Amino acid sequence: MNITVQIPSALRRHTGGTAKVSCAAANLNDLFSTLDEKFPDLKPHLRDESGQIRRFLNVYVNEEDIRFLGGPSYTFQDGDEVLLVPSIAGG
Numbered sequence: 001m002n003i004t005v006q007i008p009s010a011l012r013r014h015t016g017g018t019a020k021v022s023c024a025a026a027n028l029n030d031l032f033s034t035l036d037e038k039f040p041d042l043k044p045h046l047r048d049e050s051g052q053i054r055r056f057l058n059v060y061v062n063e064e065d066i067r068f069l070g071g072p073s074y075t076f077q078d079g080d081e082v083l084l085v086p087s088i089a090g091g
Contacts, residue, residue, distance in 0.1 A: 056087035
């Protein structure tokens with residue numbers, strides 16, 4: 001599956017400024033493994049110590065929250081666009 005991943009500006013400092021990545025991944029675990037390999041500094045911002053998706057990281061596939069598509073077990077389709085959105089708090 002060829003998918004496109006949009007990296008928001010809040011995470012680009014961990015990707016050397018890369019805003020968009022095209023890759024082949026079957027599911028979220030494959031995607032995160034690919035991103036871990038390409039951008040090691042991004043890894044702690046995607047998964048927690050047990051390998052689960054970070055609590056404050058939202059993942060959208062074609063503008064739909066992945067949680068409503070089956071969560072991490074969702075199988076990507078060719079041409080899917082994935083957006084990683086970290087929750088940012090402040091006051």
